[in-house]
Amino acid sequence: MPSNTLSVTDDRTGRTYTFPIEDGTVRAADFRRIKEKDDDFGLMLYDPAFMNTASCRSNITFIDGDRGILEYRGYPIEQLAEHCTFLEVAYLVLFGKLPNSKELDNWVFEITHHTMLHESTKTFMEGFRYDAHPMSMLISTVAALASVYPQASHVQDPDNRLLQIKRLIAKMPSIAAMSYRRSLGFPYVYPDNDLSYTENFMNMLWKMVEPKYAANPILARALEVLFILHADHEQNCSTSAMRAVGSALTSPYLCVASAASALSGPLHGGANEEVIRMLDEIPNMAAIPAYIQNVKAGKGRLMGFGHRVYKNYDPRAALIKKIADQVFGVTGPNPKLDIALELERIALQDEYFIARKLYPNVDFYSGLIYQAIGFKPEMFTVLFAIPRTVGWLAQWQEMITDPEQKITRPRQIYTGPRALKRLVPLAERDMEAAKV
Ligand code: CMC
Secondary structure (H helix, E strand, C coil), X not given: CCCCEEEEEECCCCEEEEXXXXXXXXXXXXXXXXXXXXXXXXXXXXXXXXXXXXXXXXXXXXXXCCCCEEEECCEEHHHHHHHCCHHHHHHHHHHCCCCCHHHHHHHHHHHHCCCCCCCHHHXXXXXXXXXXXXXXXXXXXXXXXXXXXXXXXXXXXXXXHHHHHHHHHHHHHHHHHHHHHHHHCCCCCCCCCCCCHHHHHHHHHHCCCCCCCCCCHHHHHHHHHHHHHCCCCCCCHHHHHHHHHHCCCXXXXXXXXXXXXXXXXXXXXCHHHHHHHHHHHCCCHHHHHHHHHHHHCCCCCCCCECCCCCCCCCHHHHHHHHHHHHHHHHHCCCCHHHHHHHHHHHHHHCHHHHHCCCCECHHHHHHHHHHHHCCCHHHHHHHHHHHHHHHHHHHHHHHHCCXXXXXXXXXXXXXXXXXXXXXXXXXXXXXXHHHC
């Protein structure tokens, strides 16, 4: 009868240790029992970049990277994208169940009535240089909200947490729109409570002198679906940042600022901006094979390709490709789409990409749609951060309420000197330097 345990023999001592296997996992802390001498620290596990380490238990998002499956709370992403609004999905991700009409109405009302920003935010915005990147403005401004809401630091109080969750989800589009208008030198637009989450965002971005902003319904729905697809993605770099910073019981505004900072990097959410820059560098179809050749030769990466978890087509990329047709039906085609499609076609037939299981990820096509809708590339990662705030907050809440979680504190393998050195006084060091 096989037992659900792992037996490990330490060849240094000949001793065998047996550890339980639970959920296909062994506990790293069990390995501390493996010692050569009694006063040893015990064995550690070395896992740079957490390639094979589960840092938490989570019941929010499921990904099967080999089969290209993504689910929030047990619902396939395809169904959510087809049938739900973004705030409905936000409710699901945060509270674990789809709302009924009454719950949804209350939730939408609550979010809608927290969209206003403190007026001092305007003064704060004016402090940025005229060409500041909108992502830097978003990150700094959300961090500044920690000063507006100092009581948010009572993170162990569930009611207080819920209030900050609502505020953050409501205010991220307002801050994002403000950063956008600031970068264009346009006056700020206040939220309009008659509009849906995405329509109101579009209103704050693009309303000019008309008395009431009317969003194109196809574009508003496309943005809504893009928001749904970006709402959560389990323990990625920014979510891990959210959990790590939050584990010190830091204010959620500062946690979201940290997570958004992680997201801004070109290997993570910043990739959507880089995809457009890459497509700009490819003048025509004939230039694609040479571009791919350069990538294979190690001169840069194919941005929007590859994923740590997906070793199959990213299901979000497949859905985004479908939305592209609807959006281009309204805006006219994005001329870069043909280059992107051909790039994908060639890459998916190439041995280099096949062997490494590199497929288009969520960022490959999203930028093309954002650009067609009218966003500058600098705004793309901001558009990722708004819906991902929901996932960050759900994961933060799960972490705070998980009795197994403590402050994040990985170990290291120290590789520096251990022999005690004599400290040479500065004057002596200067004399030595003068001799050289
Ligand atoms: N273009 C060319 N080669 C690549 C690419 C790419 N986009 N991605 C990975 N590779 C190669 C890499 O050079 C390596 O080859 P080798 O084994 O010969 O050294 C192999 O594939 C494995 O790559 P890795 O860097 O070990 O994989 P990783 O899991 O550490 O990195 C990744 C994942 C997403 C950072 C990487 O695929 C990448 O840099 N992609 C481009 C940036 C990008 O699109 N990022 C968005 C990710 S999806 C949105 C999000 O959630 O953030």
